[in-house]
Amino acid sequence: MRRKLLFVAEGVSLAHVARPTVLAGAVDRQAYDIAFASNGQFPVCAPSPDWELHPLESIDPATFLERLGRGKPVYTEAELTAYINADIALLQKAKPDCVIGDFRLSLTIAARLVGVPLMSLCNAHWSPYATATKMFAPDIPIARLLSFGLFDKIFRLAWPMASKSHCAAINKIRKQQGIPSYSSLQEYYCDGDMVLYADIPSLTPTSGAPATHQYIGPIVWSPAMARPAWWNEAMSSPEPRVYITLGSTGSVDLLPTIVEACLAEGFACIVATAGRQAFDSKHPKVWAASYLPGVDAAQIASLVICNGGSATAFQSLAVGRPVLGICSNLDQVLTMTRIQDAGAGTFLRAGETTPAKLRTALRAIATQPNYGMRAAALQREMAECAPAQRFPMLLRRMLGREPAQAR
Template sequence: MTERRRVLLVAEAVSLAHVARPVVLASALAGDHEVTVASAPVFDLCFRGTGLARESLESIPAATFLQRLAAGAPLYTKAELERYVDEDVALLRRLRPDVVIGDFRLSLSVSARVAGIPYFALCNAHWSPWALHDRFPLPDISLTRVLGPRLAEPLFRLGQPIAFRLHAGPLNAMRRKFGLSTFPDVRYAYTDGDRTLYADTPALVPVRPECPAHHHYIGPIVWSPAMALPAWWTALPDGPLAYVTLGSTGRVDLLPELFRALEDCGVNAMTATAGRSDVASPGPHCFVADYLPGLEAAARSDFVICNGGSATVYQALSQGRPVIGVCSNMDQFLTMARVVDAGAGIALRAGTAGYEDLAEAIRRISGSTGAAFRDAARAVQADFLRHDAGEGIRRQIATL
């Protein structure tokens, strides 16, 4: 018989994905354990129909997070992390969970240790210091926008190790304050935990053999909102179909050019704006909603166009659909790098992608070369089917 545990999952609500993943895991654990999810009161769509117990916890505004990402600046200040630690510790001492699981709640690296609670860090393996592929792509930061990718690339290569150390600075200051060791760079901050749980598969995002034994793959965490289908769902025209969503962090200003490229390539589109754009349908080939059930939309489509983040990319691949990732931040480029390696998608740079780039990618993935992308996506789908993140997290809890 499974021993019933008190499990607290903490979501850093700066993007939909960081809330959705803890909700999926909490739902998998809820039948056997006493489960609570703590997050800021945004992205409530993730909780719809779950009945999960909730606690409110501060997060910086998503807009602030995105501005810092775009500037290539550290994502948190020391003052913000100090507030986070105080709030975390108060919550941990009040609830006294047997374990706390955090999704990008970097302050738990300090607060869980202060409160004496075992801490599981949920992350993607491409951030692991032991990732097999350890070359970091140039993101769309201020340097890239000013100089252009060709000139920015060599400067980024020179500055990246220093930048990674600087990004760890605010958390290191907090750790020193509490007598904890510091991190050599931000990868260690992102993956620090008493256990580190990779929401990937080792085939798609491998790590080196010397990766520590407390790092574990639990498998892709795939979430889709519980919601009614739009009225136009049964009225989609015949022909190739793309599911388009740029999520909570993508360049929604690219949607008009994307719609034009899809129309010119003879591809119909169903689009979820995540409530971030009031763009109207440009014609009978394109259907728009704030949100769509992503798994059903991906399954119905021939391919998916997204911001390259793992949430939608893994939705698409779980249904055997190839992906065009229109990427801005480092995390998106890293996710798509592995998808491109697998042959299951195409990565574009959002900062420079125009009509011609979008149209060429659409022609490649839907035209005569599309079969190779589809075959590769189905191979990744088969790999995903060998993993169950819900079962993976249950196993980790059982060994406490």
């Protein structure tokens, strides 16, 4: 009997749309019908026309980024209530045998109220079972005011309380439904009948996790598109190349500064703006486009500069290239902390990024072979942990279980 899967992407960033799109494309169409729900915010990552498509509203990405940038909870109680109602209507209409959500946090209530098994996709650095690592603050106004070195210390002390405060809105709704509250943001972000970590264990280890928490490997997505007309010119350039993209959530105002630092260090620059700004450099060693096939761009580069998020960072590591992350939000900082600890890259917060610090970081990656060696080692590990194989196996396991009671 064919089963029906519903993939739900929270369209506040490209990564949360790309990952479920990749997983939906990995399942056996002879065994499953596919439904896909999102807001259509990122047409560069369009779902297959063969899928059953459902429109689903999300908050505006600019609102999402503004709240992240100020260290505020990303959803209000009213927004979460509207999300839950919309999710329940979607589930009742689509009638899936299983729903797979990427950062659609309202599904943790909606799916259980309807009685549909929920698989939640997240990064392992959010796991309640993640092994301890030194935390660094995101790029929020108070960090710039006090200095990042000082605020990092304050942030580590304040994080447990701050984490709980980010759960206040969802906990109020859970209480109304008679569901126990979350005690941390980690529990909130990693809740589901099965939780799928889009990571490899050696990069982001966990300890004591239950069998319902499983690694599926980094999900690497790159837009299926033609290479731009200037591609061969860029490839024939004798200078080492750097691929620069700040994605859908990075500090795009820093792009000119980053390009200038790269040129000063002798790099040619391949730039993707993710459609967020017009960037027209007249320099003969700078080539730019709104979007690029990211894996191909990383492959012809010596290193990749990105916002530090897992989407582009994993593109880079998938082809064995070290990463320089210019991080804004906490998710990006957590991703790059693990990559830095592994020796495959380094990072700066956007608010502490200066031309001098950029050039120092670029010079270190370019001159110290260990960065490339560690990136190549992670490339080999990533190749052995393929989501296209792991996800269908875990899906079969999931569909053999009854949905758990809400936690």
